[in-house]
Each structure stands twice: as structure tokens, then as C-alpha cells.
Amino acid sequence: MREERRSLIGWVAGLLGFCVIMLSMYPTIRGNSGFAKLLDAYPEPLKKLFNLADYTTGAGYLRTEVFSFMAPLLIAIFAIIWGSDLIAGEEERRTIDLLLANPVTRRRMVIEKWLALLTGTVLLSASLELTLGLLGPAFKLHVGWGPLTAVVLGSGLFALAFGTLALAVGAATGSRAVARGVATMLAVATYLLSTLAQIVTWLRPVQPASLWYHALGTDPLSSGFHAGHLSILVLTTIVIVALAALGFERRDLAT
Amino acid sequence: MTGDTLDRSEGATIFLDHVTKHYRSGGGVDDLTLSVGPGEVFGFLGPNGAGKTTVIRLILDLIRPDSGSIRVFGRDSRRDSVEIRRRLGYVPGELALYDRFTAREVLTHFAHLRGGLEWSKIATPAEQMQLDLDRPLRTMSKGNRQKVGLVAAFMGDPELLLLDEPTSGLDPLVQQQVHGEVRRAAAEGRTVFLSSHVLAEVGEVADRVGLIRNGRIIAVERVTELQHRALHQVDATFSSPEDESTFRSLPGVSTCTLTDHVLHLEVSGSLRPIVERLAATELTDLSIREPTLEELFLSFYEQPNA
Incomplete structure (x- = not known):
């Protein structure tokens, strides 16, 4: 955990900066009827694709500018980079020899590394929520803590799931590059699947296969918590942790 | 083995x-x-x-x-x-x-x-x-x-x-x-x-x-x-003539050549008899080298049952 303290601070600062920029642009858009008319003229599929609904209200603005993909993606990239490094990085830097000379099972190592990832993701998500919740009113943007928590939770769980996937692929292959590639590809695929399914009817039946759909596709900023959808994310993550432990258990390390 | x-x-x-x-x-x-x-x-x-x-x-x-x-x-x-x-x-x-x-x-x-x-x-x-x-x-x-x-x-x-x-x-x-x-x-x-x-x-x-x-x-x-098995390479140069056979008969010597006041020995075990014999000569140069790892391994291949 402490190993990544500096990089976590960097990520928090970056996310904070992004939020402040987004927030500072809101007053020029809020209640701007010109914008509302412009958006109304957009074709319906485009609005759905880019989540353009209610752009001029606080919730709509946040949904479009912050949570349509930017913020969840930033947290997910953080989680994937870190997740891929937690075990595969120890192997590539060869520190794993010294670490596993200690009386520690590989399973315990996977779980403790995952707990570090969880802590980092929670800290990053919490700083996102606090930034938007505390600074929002200064820019006349009020969405309330409830909806904000719902959407941040969805984003955080999405990021955690793919960070965990990166950790698992890293544990099973020993390669950070493979871990990052696989996790990033699947994260993007799941985002595209969920978003495209809103406009492409024949994709609708497979939409539940997308983790993005369960995290953010239900519009938690307006509709609040969805225990069912969130528990799918949590369960998937737990299964991936178990698979990571299994995959790591069977391997020859750092050969 | x-x-x-x-x-x-x-x-x-x-x-x-x-x-x-x-x-x-x-x-x-x-x-x-x-x-x-x-x-x-x-x-x-x-x-x-x-x-x-x-x-x-x-x-x-x-x-x-x-x-x-x-x-x-x-x-x-x-x-x-x-x-x-x-x-x-x-x-x-x-x-x-x-x-x-x-x-x-x-x-x-x-x-x-x-x-x-x-x-x-x-x-x-x-x-x-x-x-x-x-x-x-x-x-x-x-x-x-x-x-x-x-x-x-x-x-x-x-x-x-x-x-x-x-x-x-x-x-x-x-x-x-x-x-x-x-x-x-x-x-x-x-x-x-x-x-x-x-x-x-x-x-x-x-x-x-x-x-x-x-x-x-x-x-x-x-x-x-x-x-004991490790053969030391001994090279010595003398200023006066020496008799090859007096070296050849020393314990542990497996190879012995003496030409033009220059002696080369391969010795296993204790070096003491060699050193004592050399002390009685007009020695101008001496080198004793440990066998390399490669030579040591070779000694096992050459005499597998030794």
C-alpha cells in the first residue's frame, strides 16, 4: 500500500483537477436555454450514445461530463495499472523471490494485494465524491449526497472489477503488459456494449453481460442505488479474486 | 558418486x-x-x-x-x-x-x-x-x-x-x-x-x-x-640444472616435465613435499595455480571411477 502512496496522491490530484475544471464550466451552461435548444436538435440516438439528457441541470451535467465515461474510466485506468503491477510487477522486478521466502501462502499474498487495491480504489472514489459534493455548491451545482454516492459507488465498483481482473491476469501470467492489455480491452468492450445496446436493439438482450451496464447503465445519478446490479459487480469481483488465487497457486514464478 | x-x-x-x-x-x-x-x-x-x-x-x-x-x-x-x-x-x-x-x-x-x-x-x-x-x-x-x-x-x-x-x-x-x-x-x-x-x-x-x-x-x-583431487599446476624456473626424476618421484605428482631449467608439475593433495624440494633449488621464478572449475569437472570425466 505504502509503495503506491505517491502515485495515489498523483491520481487524486489529477482527478480533483478534472472535477474542478468540469465544475467551473457548469455555471456557463446552467439554465442556458441556447444549449438546451442545441441539444434538443440532436438526433435521439446521439443523445443516448453520449448521455446528453438534461445537460443543463446539475445531475444531467454531471452525468454527461463526469460520469458518462471520464471519471469511471480514470478510476478504472488507475485500478488497472495498479492491479497489473501488484503481483506481476513483483515478478518482473524479481522482488517476489524475497517476498515469498517468508512464510506466506500465495493465497494470502493475492488477498492482501487485492485489499491494497480495494483501499486505493476506495480512497480515489471517496476523493472524487468529496470534491464534487463539497465544491459543487460553490459552482451552483447541487445533486445531493445520495445520488452522488450512488454514481460514485457504481464507478468505483466498475474500476475495482477491472483492477481485480488486471491483478488476476497478472497473477496468472506474470506479465504486467498482458494484464493491462486484457483488462483495458475488456473494460472498453463492456462500456461499448452497454452504450451501444441503448441504440442498437438487437444488442439489448446481451446488455446484462456488460459490467458497465450494471455499474452505470442504470443511471444511478437519477435512479439511485440498485442493489441487484451492484451485487453482480461485487460477486464478479470476488470470483475474479478467487480465480487469481487459483491461477497464482499453480504457477512457476518469475522464470 | x-x-x-x-x-x-x-x-x-x-x-x-x-x-x-x-x-x-x-x-x-x-x-x-x-x-x-x-x-x-x-x-x-x-x-x-x-x-x-x-x-x-x-x-x-x-x-x-x-x-x-x-x-x-x-x-x-x-x-x-x-x-x-x-x-x-x-x-x-x-x-x-x-x-x-x-x-x-x-x-x-x-x-x-x-x-x-x-x-x-x-x-x-x-x-x-x-x-x-x-x-x-x-x-x-x-x-x-x-x-x-x-x-x-x-x-x-x-x-x-x-x-x-x-x-x-x-x-x-x-x-x-x-x-x-x-x-x-x-x-x-x-x-x-x-x-x-x-x-x-x-x-x-x-x-x-x-x-x-x-x-x-x-x-x-x-x-x-x-x-585432494584438485590438481595444482606448479611452474618453476631454476638458475642451475635440476634432475627431473627427483621431482617425478615426489608424492602426488602426476605430470612432470623439465626442459631448459623450466619445470612443470601437476600435483594433487599436499603441496608440502614439492615446496620442500623446491626450497633446495636455485629458484628464480615460481607459480602455483589452483585448478579452474572446468579442469576440476574434467578430472571427473576423465577418471569416472577414481
């Missing part, structure tokens, strides 16, 4: 039973059987890439054998790996440390993973090796980094020490310190498994030596026997 392994498997600290491990990229070990007794300092001698590190990493369960089994403290290396690792210390051949931290931070973390060792267990070996604990590891010299690895291995007084080329790349002063630590551990009754590609090093600290090449054990011998 490994005839004593069967007798030693009972109560052995390390016992490898027909272990084979191949890598996709080549290398590894082949049908390797080896036994190290409690309290023994076992030298594992072979050129780079012979399979020394493979054996040590198999013992640690970092890699798994394709076939054969390994017992450490009489326990299965795979099933009881955590219990085994609780009782051993390890210095990797390619020591990689957490460079962003100080030695104190890394060692404290490992002490925690070892079930919360008291700080004195770290401080004592660190003091003995004169290690500065509070410098970031990335700013440390190779010698000091190696000391951190040694403290990590020695803390908690483990029963078994696995040292993979612990002195390679170190200056002679630090090498001597490392040898001192190994001898101290041996004096306290610990078992030491030390790999090396330097004959002199193994000769200095080990009781028994296993010679490995291309993944196979060539021989396991007591150090004294190995030194």
Missing part, C-alpha cells in the same frame, strides 16, 4: 529425490538426487546456468518439479511450504529489493510476515554486518544491498540458510564478511546450502560439495577429498 544419499534421506534437512525440472527456454535439472544433512555446510558448485538456482527455487516452492519430490526438514516441499519457509532464510542470486524503501522498512515488513520478530533479531545481525538501516535501498552499493539480503535471511535464526551465489560481484572485504557469517551460522549448528561458481569459496566454507553441470550432479565429495 551419490551412493550415500539413500542412507542420508532419513533425517536429512534437504532431500531431493530424482527431481527433474525443465524450462521451455531450456536449462533446468535432470533426475537430480541430493541429500544435505543437519548442521552441514553444503557447497553447490557449478558454472553459471548449471541449474544451481533452479534447485534452490525448487526447494522454496517458487517453481515446481516436473517429476520427483523434495523434502525439507522431512516435510513435503509443496504441501508444507509455509512451514518450511518459516524455518529457513534465503538470499536470492539476483537480489532485487524494494528500492523505494529503507532497509529498516523492508526488514520490519519481513519481520512482520515472519510472525512479528522482535526488533533485536534484526538489529543484531545488522550491527554485526555494519549495515546502515536508514538509507534508501536504491542509494546503496551492491555490497550493502547484499548485506540487507543477508540480514533478511539471518534474522530469526533460521535452521536452514539457502544462499545463492551470496558473494558474486562483491569486493573481497565484503566476501570475507559473508564467509564469516556462514561460518558463524555453521558453528551455531545451522544447515547452510551455498551455491557458488568459485571453487576457492566453497573450499573455504563448505564441508561437502556437490558438483553440478548441465543440470546433472557430477559428484558429491567432501571438501578435503575434492581438494
Whole structure:
């Protein structure tokens, strides 16, 4: 955990900066009827694709500018980079020899590394929520803590799931590059699947296969918590942790 | 050559039973059987890439054998790996440390993973090796980094020490310190498994030596026997004529040539008779060279039953 303290601070600062920029642009858009008319003229599929609904209200603005993909993606990239490094990085830097000379099972190592990832993701998500919740009113943007928590939770769980996937692929292959590639590809695929399914009817039946759909596709900023959808994310993550432990258990390390 | 392994498997600290491990990229070990007794300092001698590190990493369960089994403290290396690792210390051949931290931070973390060792267990070996604990590891010299690895291995007084080329790349002063630590551990009754590609090093600290090449054990011998077998090359130049036969008849001389006041001998065992005979000559130049590892291995191939 402490190993990544500096990089976590960097990520928090970056996310904070992004939020402040987004927030500072809101007053020029809020209640701007010109914008509302412009958006109304957009074709319906485009609005759905880019989540353009209610752009001029606080919730709509946040949904479009912050949570349509930017913020969840930033947290997910953080989680994937870190997740891929937690075990595969120890192997590539060869520190794993010294670490596993200690009386520690590989399973315990996977779980403790995952707990570090969880802590980092929670800290990053919490700083996102606090930034938007505390600074929002200064820019006349009020969405309330409830909806904000719902959407941040969805984003955080999405990021955690793919960070965990990166950790698992890293544990099973020993390669950070493979871990990052696989996790990033699947994260993007799941985002595209969920978003495209809103406009492409024949994709609708497979939409539940997308983790993005369960995290953010239900519009938690307006509709609040969805225990069912969130528990799918949590369960998937737990299964991936178990698979990571299994995959790591069977391997020859750092050969 | 490994005839004593069967007798030693009972109560052995390390016992490898027909272990084979191949890598996709080549290398590894082949049908390797080896036994190290409690309290023994076992030298594992072979050129780079012979399979020394493979054996040590198999013992640690970092890699798994394709076939054969390994017992450490009489326990299965795979099933009881955590219990085994609780009782051993390890210095990797390619020591990689957490460079962003100080030695104190890394060692404290490992002490925690070892079930919360008291700080004195770290401080004592660190003091003995004169290690500065509070410098970031990335700013440390190779010698000091190696000391951190040694403290990590020695803390908690483990029963078994696995040292993979612990002195390679170190200056002679630090090498001597490392040898001192190994001898101290041996004096306290610990078992030491030390790999090396330097004959002199193994000769200095080990009781028994296993010679490995291309993944196979060539021989396991007591150090004294190995030194007996090791042929010293003696070259001497005289200012007055000498009689070749007086050298040829000395004990341990296997090859003897004398031309133009220049003598060449190959000698096994004690050098004393040679030195005494040479003392009686008009000597202008003398060199005595230890055999290289390659020559030592060759001696086993040339006389397989000697």
C-alpha cells in the first residue's frame, strides 16, 4: 500500500483537477436555454450514445461530463495499472523471490494485494465524491449526497472489477503488459456494449453481460442505488479474486 | 558418486529425490538426487546456468518439479511450504529489493510476515554486518544491498540458510564478511546450502560439495577429498640444472616435465613435499595455480571411477 502512496496522491490530484475544471464550466451552461435548444436538435440516438439528457441541470451535467465515461474510466485506468503491477510487477522486478521466502501462502499474498487495491480504489472514489459534493455548491451545482454516492459507488465498483481482473491476469501470467492489455480491452468492450445496446436493439438482450451496464447503465445519478446490479459487480469481483488465487497457486514464478 | 544419499534421506534437512525440472527456454535439472544433512555446510558448485538456482527455487516452492519430490526438514516441499519457509532464510542470486524503501522498512515488513520478530533479531545481525538501516535501498552499493539480503535471511535464526551465489560481484572485504557469517551460522549448528561458481569459496566454507553441470550432479565429495583431487599446476624456473626424476618421484605428482631449467608439475593433495624440494633449488621464478572449475569437472570425466 505504502509503495503506491505517491502515485495515489498523483491520481487524486489529477482527478480533483478534472472535477474542478468540469465544475467551473457548469455555471456557463446552467439554465442556458441556447444549449438546451442545441441539444434538443440532436438526433435521439446521439443523445443516448453520449448521455446528453438534461445537460443543463446539475445531475444531467454531471452525468454527461463526469460520469458518462471520464471519471469511471480514470478510476478504472488507475485500478488497472495498479492491479497489473501488484503481483506481476513483483515478478518482473524479481522482488517476489524475497517476498515469498517468508512464510506466506500465495493465497494470502493475492488477498492482501487485492485489499491494497480495494483501499486505493476506495480512497480515489471517496476523493472524487468529496470534491464534487463539497465544491459543487460553490459552482451552483447541487445533486445531493445520495445520488452522488450512488454514481460514485457504481464507478468505483466498475474500476475495482477491472483492477481485480488486471491483478488476476497478472497473477496468472506474470506479465504486467498482458494484464493491462486484457483488462483495458475488456473494460472498453463492456462500456461499448452497454452504450451501444441503448441504440442498437438487437444488442439489448446481451446488455446484462456488460459490467458497465450494471455499474452505470442504470443511471444511478437519477435512479439511485440498485442493489441487484451492484451485487453482480461485487460477486464478479470476488470470483475474479478467487480465480487469481487459483491461477497464482499453480504457477512457476518469475522464470 | 551419490551412493550415500539413500542412507542420508532419513533425517536429512534437504532431500531431493530424482527431481527433474525443465524450462521451455531450456536449462533446468535432470533426475537430480541430493541429500544435505543437519548442521552441514553444503557447497553447490557449478558454472553459471548449471541449474544451481533452479534447485534452490525448487526447494522454496517458487517453481515446481516436473517429476520427483523434495523434502525439507522431512516435510513435503509443496504441501508444507509455509512451514518450511518459516524455518529457513534465503538470499536470492539476483537480489532485487524494494528500492523505494529503507532497509529498516523492508526488514520490519519481513519481520512482520515472519510472525512479528522482535526488533533485536534484526538489529543484531545488522550491527554485526555494519549495515546502515536508514538509507534508501536504491542509494546503496551492491555490497550493502547484499548485506540487507543477508540480514533478511539471518534474522530469526533460521535452521536452514539457502544462499545463492551470496558473494558474486562483491569486493573481497565484503566476501570475507559473508564467509564469516556462514561460518558463524555453521558453528551455531545451522544447515547452510551455498551455491557458488568459485571453487576457492566453497573450499573455504563448505564441508561437502556437490558438483553440478548441465543440470546433472557430477559428484558429491567432501571438501578435503575434492581438494585432494584438485590438481595444482606448479611452474618453476631454476638458475642451475635440476634432475627431473627427483621431482617425478615426489608424492602426488602426476605430470612432470623439465626442459631448459623450466619445470612443470601437476600435483594433487599436499603441496608440502614439492615446496620442500623446491626450497633446495636455485629458484628464480615460481607459480602455483589452483585448478579452474572446468579442469576440476574434467578430472571427473576423465577418471569416472577414481
